[in-house]
Amino acid sequence: xxxxxxxxxxxxxxxxxxxxxxxxxxxxxxxxxxxxxxxxxxxxxxxxxxxxxxxxxxxxxxxxxxxxxxxxxxxxxxxxxxxxxxxxxxxxxxxxxxxxxxxxxxxxxxxxxxxxxxxxxxxxxxxxxxxxxxxxxxxxxxxxxxxxxxxxxxxxxxxxxxxxxxxxxxxxxxxxxxxxxxxxxxxxxxxxxxxxxxxxxxxxxxxxxxxxxxxxxxxxxxxxxxxxxxxxxxxxxxxxxxxxxxxxxxxxxxxxxxxxxxxxxxxxxxxxxxxxxxxxxxxxxxxxxxxxxxxxxxxxxxxxxxxxxxxxxxxxxxxxxx
Amino acid sequence: xxxxxxxxxxxxxxxxxxxxxxxxxxxxxxxxxxxxxxxxxxxxxxxxxxxxxxxxxxxxxxxxxxxxxxxxxxxxxxxxxxxxxxxxxxxxxxxxxxxxxxxxxxxxxxxxxxxxxxxxxxxxxxxxxxxxxxxxxxxxxxxxxxxxxxxxxxxxxxxxxxxxxxxxxxxxxxxxxxxxxxxxxxxxxxxxxxxxxxxxxxxxxxxxxxxxxxxxxxxxxxxxxxxxxxxxxxxxxxxxxxxxxxxxxxxxxxxxxxxxxxxxxxxxxxxxxxxxxxxxxxxxxxxxxxxxxxxxxxxxxxxxxxxxxxxxxxxxxxxxxx
Numbered sequence: 001x002x003x004x005x006x007x008x009x010x011x012x013x014x015x016x017x018x019x020x021x022x023x024x025x026x027x028x029x030x031x032x033x034x035x036x037x038x039x040x041x042x043x044x045x046x047x048x049x050x051x052x053x054x055x056x057x058x059x060x061x062x063x064x065x066x067x068x069x070x071x072x073x074x075x076x077x078x079x080x081x082x083x084x085x086x087x088x089x090x091x092x093x094x095x096x097x098x099x100x101x102x103x104x105x106x107x108x109x110x111x112x113x114x115x116x117x118x119x120x121x122x123x124x125x126x127x128x129x130x131x132x133x134x135x136x137x138x139x140x141x142x143x144x145x146x147x148x149x150x151x152x153x154x155x156x157x158x159x160x161x162x163x164x165x166x167x168x169x170x171x172x173x174x175x176x177x178x179x180x181x182x183x184x185x186x187x188x189x190x191x192x193x194x195x196x197x198x199x200x201x202x203x204x205x206x207x208x209x210x211x212x213x214x215x216x217x218x219x220x221x222x223x224x225x226x227x228x229x230x231x232x233x234x235x236x237x238x239x240x241x242x243x244x245x246x247x248x249x250x251x252x253x254x255x256x257x258x259x260x261x262x263x264x265x266x267x268x269x270x271x272x273x274x275x276x277x278x279x280x281x282x283x284x285x286x287x288x289x290x291x292x293x294x295x296x297x298x299x300x301x302x303x304x305x306x307x308x309x310x311x312x313x314x315x316x317x318x319x320x321x322x
Numbered sequence: 323x324x325x326x327x328x329x330x331x332x333x334x335x336x337x338x339x340x341x342x343x344x345x346x347x348x349x350x351x352x353x354x355x356x357x358x359x360x361x362x363x364x365x366x367x368x369x370x371x372x373x374x375x376x377x378x379x380x381x382x383x384x385x386x387x388x389x390x391x392x393x394x395x396x397x398x399x400x401x402x403x404x405x406x407x408x409x410x411x412x413x414x415x416x417x418x419x420x421x422x423x424x425x426x427x428x429x430x431x432x433x434x435x436x437x438x439x440x441x442x443x444x445x446x447x448x449x450x451x452x453x454x455x456x457x458x459x460x461x462x463x464x465x466x467x468x469x470x471x472x473x474x475x476x477x478x479x480x481x482x483x484x485x486x487x488x489x490x491x492x493x494x495x496x497x498x499x500x501x502x503x504x505x506x507x508x509x510x511x512x513x514x515x516x517x518x519x520x521x522x523x524x525x526x527x528x529x530x531x532x533x534x535x536x537x538x539x540x541x542x543x544x545x546x547x548x549x550x551x552x553x554x555x556x557x558x559x560x561x562x563x564x565x566x567x568x569x570x571x572x573x574x575x576x577x578x579x580x581x582x583x584x585x586x587x588x589x590x591x592x593x594x595x596x597x598x599x600x601x602x603x604x605x606x607x608x609x610x611x612x613x614x615x616x617x618x619x620x621x622x623x624x625x626x627x628x629x630x631x632x633x634x635x636x637x638x639x640x641x642x643x644x
Contacts, residue, residue: 033623040623200439260611292583298363302450303592
């Protein structure tokens, strides 16, 4: 099937075509550029929701409950679940995914697990492209569930319209969350397992810490919502808060600003990768490996070496455009 | 004082000149390039030791004890302490630094706090340059102490010759450490507060998890060392292990490989920054902001936009070399 046909079918709601397109971007297929060009006119509709939190707070259960509630409200839902690829933790979390099978036969739900970029749990490099596939395919909400360690909170906040931070009592999360700075990325805070001891304390601490942050008076005030994802308690309020945040983003122009910032970073990252490939192919004195060896030997310094690299890569552009 | 004079004085052991040079690189002074060029011939001697671990495991106390033990062995020691700049945690950890005043009057010790790069605790961008200052100034060992959250473990492992991961009982560290992947970056593991309940369990768990990782038979086996940094217990063993790791790195050629990898990354990062500044100055259709707006509006896709950016930046290099 051709790329335009795949895109048409994906836009007509065929899950299989959506899956094929995501595989093409994940595998860096030679068709990647054609896919991205074909998707470009059809994006901008989906609300991308990043879901992050420490292991054990109930991210998969909450994602599952959210899918159910969003479906009940007639919304089409995509889920990208970023799995850890570390040999130390690889298998454990996959079990959680089985719960998602609740929605496996629903054509209004598309679920995909993606490998994480590295052993510290960053998002897969192809996550932004996969989001473009789901957006063009007409899913109203795309939930991106991360493993919530290392780099992924930062990554997911950078690419989401709305970032949801999950906490739970008994995880020592209050203080740890503050130290990790995730208090600065949340648009919504969900205190899951709210029926357990200590949930009130987590909410209180969180409220106190959020009050310390400086916000403009007209800025979004991140709500703190108690849930028991296992039973669905509180999930309707989360769905409502997601809608309110989307409305706020649109009304204030923040949605456009976030999306432009994200597009800038995406374009820059692709351009830098292209330039890196180019200087990997340079020959002679301005070869990166040789320059690095010169720096280690003290024959040059990093700045002079970088100058040589930039000069070489731009000269290379002259004689042999990529 | 001129840059060559400052470098001479720093190499003669004057702390004030060392401090001035670090300030020049930290502030991106116009003299930065001259400083880096003047330092280049004098590096390659220091062992850079990254110290990371969760808040509360005793990083500052351990650093302090290590400084004392290394001084007792006649080594000159530099310390770069990366402080969190988050408004949520900014003040709390600074108190720990006061303990470092033990060494404030010792000319064989240089201690510097550096701001972290962002609210998630990454290393300051100028950390590699500050390390070059301390290396050229003849410090035998440079300890880089990070806040141990977010991105900094990864960063510090990337720039250290030897990465030391601290754990302590009662922090839920065993499992969490595995999830965060720090088991894959440590050259040395220190279980601090080894006189407390649960220290044996942490060591056992750690040993079990390290055994799961696949290592070549001739590879370095990271030791697991118990300490009570507060009393100095076990610190001599850590100093010995640092020396053994340095010997291993040199004998296997791994030191050279790590330093070349680091230099490659440093040169690349500086080159990418230079290219970014260049495309920030581009005018017309290939301006990054306009390209990003086109991507958001669906008029182009990120790959086509990146092509335009790369073409523009290399053409700009032709007509107006930076």
